[in-house]
Amino acid sequence: MSLITQSIWNGKLFNGTWFDTENHYSVEEVATGETLGKIGYADKYNVIEAGKQAQKAQKDWWALSYQERQTVFERAVEIVVEHQAELVEWIVKESGSIGLKANFEVNIALQVLKNCVALPSMDQGTVLPTSNGKVSIAKRLPLGVVGVISPFNFPLYLAIRAVAPALAFGNAVILKPDERTAVCSGYAIARIFELAGLPKGLLHVLPGNAETGEAITIDPNINSIQFTGSTAVGRTIGANAGKTLKKVSLELGGKNSLIILEDANIELAAKNIVWGAFLHSGQICMTSGKILIHQNIYTELKNKVVEKVKEFVVGNPTQENVTIGPLINEKQSLRVKQLVNDAIEHGAILEIGGNSKGAFFEPSVLSAVKQDNPIFSEEIFGPVAVLIPFSTDQEAIDLANMGDYGLSAGIITSNVGRGMKLGQQLKVGLLHINDQTVSDETLNPFGGYGSSGNSTRIGGPANADEFTQWQWMTIQAEAPNYQF
Known part of the structure; x- marks a missing residue:
């Protein structure tokens, strides 16, 4: 029945x-x-x-x-x-x-x-x-x-x-x-x-x-x-x-930071980035919206992320090989396109993607995003990875804490103690050391700070x-x- x-x-x-x-x-x-x-x-x-x-x-x-x-x-x-x-x-x-x-x-x-x-x-x-x-x-x-x-x-x-x-x-x-x-x-x-x-x-x-x-x-x-x-x-x-x-x-909502320290495993970091940024086409309040990457590994990791995005298949999710389905409607797809275009006008570099067709939006990667770029603080709710370089732990903390949202954060590092010390200074309700930002297990108290x-x-x-x-x-x- x-x-x-x-x-x-x-x-x-x-x-x-x-x-x-x-x-x-x-x-x-x-x-x-x-x-x-x-x-x-x-x-x-x-x-x-x-x-x-x-x-x-x-x-x-x-x-x-x-x-x-x-x-x-x-x-x-x-x-x-x-x-x-x-x-x-x-x-x-x-x-x-x-x-x-x-x-x-x-x-x-x-x-x-x-x-x-x-x-x-x-x-x-x-x-x-x-x-x-x-x-x-x-x-x-x-x-x-x-x-x-x-x-x-x-x-x-x-x-x-x-x-x-x-x-x-x-x-x-x-x-x-x-x-x-x-x-x-x-x-x-x-x-x-x-x-x-x-x-x-x-x-x-x-x-x-x-x-x-x-x-x-x-x-x-x-x-x-x-x-x-x-x-x-x-x-x-x-x-x-x-x-x-x-x-x-x-x-x-959330504009969640995923912080990648320079001691991170590049392959694992890339997998965490694409999962956190592109799962359900980025339509999750916990999506990794600000991906902060240490400058020593920024270029290498950016290239690895772009490689993985090239492997995505966009299409009807009823088909088994599809990895990126549609956004909820065409209106949302056009909104994401406008956000990406505005980001490019403010100095971001489009590494891949950027096009929309009906309710579908190509998985996209934006690099060289600075804090005065509108997409730095705007919740996207679409399949867009925003890559931001940093040079010190304190700079990563400052960048992560900028803005009104305070939902989720993730830190990828081979030094758990360092990750915990950094994480304790983030203003978020959900904190993950060595995981990306999208996580919920039903037995955890779920919620955020500020505008989240x-x-x-x-x-x-x-x-x-x-x-x-x-x-x-x-x-x-x-x-x-x-x-x-």
């Missing part, structure tokens, strides 16, 4: 059941433009109704035993295992991912669900010190209704990493997936939990535009917002959520803080006899 049969979701929204809506949005295969169906398109009135239903459903969900909630996640794991190939196929077609990336994404999403099996039964608080004859308890309670607004680049994973733990900790969820990837980041998740036996009204999937997202951020029945996306949109979401004092988690986020974290030990709230409770045998 297919998991995401078009007849189930075509033209519909989800609230525990599938229901028709007047507005629709075409689902297209990125590489070919072929229409794959139509998603329902939610408006603010759908959000208002979802908020009311979710508030009621959440109370019933939290009233269940932890074993009953746990069983839903056990079933969800089984469903994803059974339908892995179908999920991979949808990610490839709808987001333009190559098979390698899509398989990795399904596996890491599956790991999130496996992690969530244990969450309903985890320790829900602690006993605090207090006076004799009195019990003082700090309890973790659900937030209520969590609004999740997810992006297109890792559509399944970046949605389910918030949806699943939020539900596991006893919350209801309203999910607005990016409309360009609403099947694999929204409807697939709806089907997984529908088949797993999640009670109706607890998960709502409402694709839509900016108006839909705004409605989620201001609805009084929604208690928290979990957003992954651009810094510009994140600022707006944070401002809107403040109007109703919602808890907000903003996982935003609002200092919240998601994943592993951070999930309890993200999706629960504290209640302090004291118990005494009888009420005190106060003096007043």
Whole structure:
């Protein structure tokens, strides 16, 4: 049986059941433009109704035993295992991912669900010190209704990493997936939990535009917002959520530095550069956006990177030999082209690539990039490696810390102690000694500094803080006899 049969979701929204809506949005295969169906398109009135239903459903969900909630996640794991190939196929077609990336994404999403099996039964608080004859308890309670607004680049994973733990900790969820990837980041998740036996009204999937997202951020029945996306949109979401004092988690952009010291192995360094810069055509918040190379090995390493880029095959990711698929659409491809052209006008040298065709953009390498070049600080979200020379460790630190972003950094060196000393001075939330910048293992607290986020974290030990709230409770045998 297919998991995401078009007849189930075509033209519909989800609230525990599938229901028709007047507005629709075409689902297209990125590489070919072929229409794959139509998603329902939610408006603010759908959000208002979802908020009311979710508030009621959440109370019933939290009233269940932890074993009953746990069983839903056990079933969800089984469903994803059974339908892995179908999920991979949808990610490839709808987001333009190559098979390698899509398989990795399904596996890491599956790991999130496996992690969530244990969450309903985890320790829900602690006993605090207090006076004799009195019990003082700090309890973790659900937030209520969590609004999740997810992006297109890792559509399944970046949605389910918030949806699943939020539900596991006893919350209801309203999910607005990016409309360009609403099947694999929204409807697939709806089907997984529908088949797993999640009670109706607890998960709502409402694709839509900016108006839909705004409605989620201001609805009084929604208690928290979990957003992954651009810094510009994140600022707006944070401002809107403040109007109703919602808890907000903003996982935003990055201009991540990969530092290659002069003692690095050239071949390994080149492989780390091309992986960090070109995985999923550079459409990852952790992409290696500033590649800082010691001047003693700069030319040799630059040439090695160009050699590897020449071996890339650009094309439809459904074909096995393709290593670089399309960007999410032609608009994004043209944006990347403009950024590259501007960089060249400001003195950068185009070593290879630079051309666009529809949604496809050639993998490109820019060298001789200086800090006054716009592309030094601009997040590209495309397959472009920006190579920057440096001469000392302090210069590398200064270049890496320039700008407002602070998400991820990597350091490649044969001297781990030196790498650690350098890394301790980088203003980032994710730091990798002897690895590139793109890494996530589901059990790590994920998040950045500055314009990369609002200092919240998601994943592993951070999930309890993200999706629960504290209640302090004291118990005494009888009420005190106060003096007043």
